[in-house]
Amino acid sequence: MDTQWITDFVQMQGASFVINLVAALAIFVIGRWVVKLLHGFAIKAMQRGRLDPLLVKFLGNILFALMMVFVVLAAISQIGIQTTSLIAVLGAAGLAVGLALQGSLANFAAGVLVIIFRPYKIGDYVEGGGVSGTIDDVQIFTTELRTPDNRKIIVPNGQMMSGAITNYSSHDTRRVDLVVGVGYDDDIDTVRRVLESVVADDPRVLADPAPNIRMSAMGDSSVNWIVRPWVQAADYWDVFWEMTEEIKRRFDAEGISIPFPQRDVHVYHHPEKADEASLER
Incomplete structure (x- = not known):
């Protein structure tokens, strides 16, 4: 063959x-x-x-x-x-x-949205997905955050993008919101003068927008004032804590009281019922 x-x-x-x-x-x-x-x-x-x-x-x-x-x-x-x-x-x-891998693909799609629309970036302090902290890294599937006490939190991007995201670092300035309660016997003009002095003496407070100091409510135990100065975002917490402390010092020096919650109790005495109770004994 x-x-x-x-x-x-x-x-x-x-x-x-x-x-x-x-x-x-x-x-x-x-x-x-x-x-x-x-x-x-x-x-x-x-x-x-x-x-x-x-x-x-x-x-x-x-x-x-x-x-x-x-x-x-x-x-x-x-x-x-x-x-x-x-x-x-x-x-x-x-x-x-x-x-x-439906869950992973959902996180991937959310990661693409984060990268394209940039609701936050590295270094921003945000609140979202049930956690809050400073953004350390943004990856395709996850976002890494660092808490103020230096803990690392890894959150799936799908969880971050599934709800509202509060970005505290997106703007250069922030408003400090303080609520101060004083006694009903304290002079209104004196309280206003002291609060305006505290705000004016802090060099970190911005002139524009102007601070807002108003008597906001007459509560059950105190007259409540709002103190709302504007500061640079990086100075927010320092101003919040230090201004609260300074207000307490100035109030003590001026004799302005900061009342604690209290309630008036009225006791009524009924002689007839008291006599009936003694007879029953």
């Missing part, structure tokens, strides 16, 4: 496969080099556009991954593998993985 044609066919097919394999490797190597080049150009363009560094990194990684997918598919197609079937298999696998 003449097997020469079989040998020639195998050799021809082998040579063709080797040529295609070399071409596929060349496509992959050159394509990867071109992808790196385009990726670098894209990163520089986004940096020149002064985009957020985290957004630049995120978009750069996505762009690199998408271009590499095209390169790999082109290389596989050169070998002779049908990419249509491969794409269908990858799509089905991606669907199965997506169903199994």
